[in-house]
Amino acid sequence: MKPASPVITVTLNPALDKTVTIEQFEYGGLNRIKEMRTDAGGKGINVAKVLKQFDVAVKALGLTAGYQGQVIRDQLEKMGINSAMIEAAGETRVNLKMVDESTKQTTELNEPGFTVDDVLLDQFRGMFKSKAAEASIIVLGGSLPPGTPPDYYRSLIESAREQGIRTILDADGEALALGIEAVPFAIKPNIHELEALLGETFDSMEQIVGAARTLIDRGIEYVLVSMGAEGSLLVSKSEAVRASPFPITPVSTVGAGDSMVAAMVYSFLEGKSVEETARWTSAAGTITASKPGTQVCTIHEVKQSLQLVTLTHY
Template identity: 40%
Template sequence: MIATVTPNPSVDKTVFVDELVPGKLHRVRLVRRDPSGKGINVSRALKCLGVDSMAFGFLAGARGKYIEESVKALGISPCFTWVTGETRTNTKVVEDKTGRMTEINEPGPLVSADDIEALKEAILTAAAEKGFEFAVLSGSRPPGVPDDFYADLVAMLNKRGVKPVLDCDGTALNLGLEAKPFMVKPNRFEIETLFGRSLPSIGEIVGAAISLLERGLSVVVVSLEAEGAIFVREGEVYWARARPVEPKSTAGCGDTLVASTLLGLQRGWPWEYTSRFAVAAATVAATKEGTQFPSYDEALDALQLVKLKSLP
């Protein structure tokens, strides 16, 4: 069993237009609505890959009810903490001509200190009762949730033998790393921000990732969008890249990368195969409209698209 924690869920509204031109009227070709937020996306991706999970986070209002019902219908265990207000909507505009996506994300409802404690208690109770191996802590934080929220959760989960997986940015990432999560998945911009400098070469990115291992982490995965991803654990470093595909939406690709990496770790796959499979799965996700995820068989079929390079 795997747990996911999404402090700031959303209803993703994805609209498809021919080309986005600021200040002009646009005719929408297609509209999709999906339950989302990074942790929820990981749960959805895991389910598509055949892995059960429990989804935690804050929900509010009618949109929150939609997310809870949608998650439950997918076969994911909803374990949300309810707060006042309304869950946010994130609008994503995808251009058919280029595949470019423009995102407009709302802030989310105000969360109180009591709400935060209730969520932490729910997670710890479930950890004791269900014994999940990994807990994915992922995404932005709504108003009222402090920068050290993830760091506190990482420390609490470490004490209970659960492996925390961190996917966030900014101060929350810095503080979370101090608590020593099992795994972290920054993108290129996030790892450059973390180290305060540009990392133009693959070698420099690998060096930064290895330095995170030296700080007590076990796994570092750096997503590089069209350039694939770097997979680092002690003694093993791989760069996995897929042949170009025509993207329809990149929403959820990074979350697919997290989910498929955890699948490989859970099943004890060789790190080389896990790296290839994860990039294959993320590549398939990019070919789907809206926030959708690949099946296990679809990821297997896409393995042929992925090239792998072992790095020193």
């Protein structure tokens, strides 16, 4: 039997996510760390971790640099995630995530990352094109490292489209705006990224649905908008479904959006309906938000929670 085509994730600016837990943060004062953990991170890597939990064949592509890049590669190998990383000069960034137990809020301090040049980007583009031929779906996510032209995601999406491969883009700012010009199969902006993309502020769910539909009109098949505690909205050509999450005690929101992307990938592979996909993405993101660091949901946890998600059609 021919093995299943893997999902490919792209993380051009990975990080070691260092998560520290503090009982009550005192601005300008001394704060003692209660707990600390370090995880391989970056949007594409986080998506790969969830897909591994979902028993989906996945391969993580990206760039790494220095000692911290080796730590990331070692962690991926330990998790059983196949990867192909091109080595850059410099050092992979460390992103600090501070969880305040008193407010249940996570504050993020992200480094910019190593600087890349055209030679390295051309090398990655060549690897991407060769690996894309074996992929079922490609997920491109996260910030671009310094030195990367803002239209780089667009060029990768165009390359995948030429080979008939579906892509999912999870980026923000100019990388998102230029990326959607290549018409990815799906995108996952959060509400703030959607507002910035379209230059609007939304006051109602109907306005958000309308905004997502303008992107659908450009040829994108699915728009998944994450809205934090307000849930998420999944829009296709024919449907718009809001998923309201079940109550949890949030521990770390890092990776919640990436878990939603992974659940969307899984739903596409399984041929699930828009309604089912809305349930899966909401449950996955919610469960991950209840876990420390960048630990992610398991497929068993998601399946147990699907019926706790409330759906509203628009």
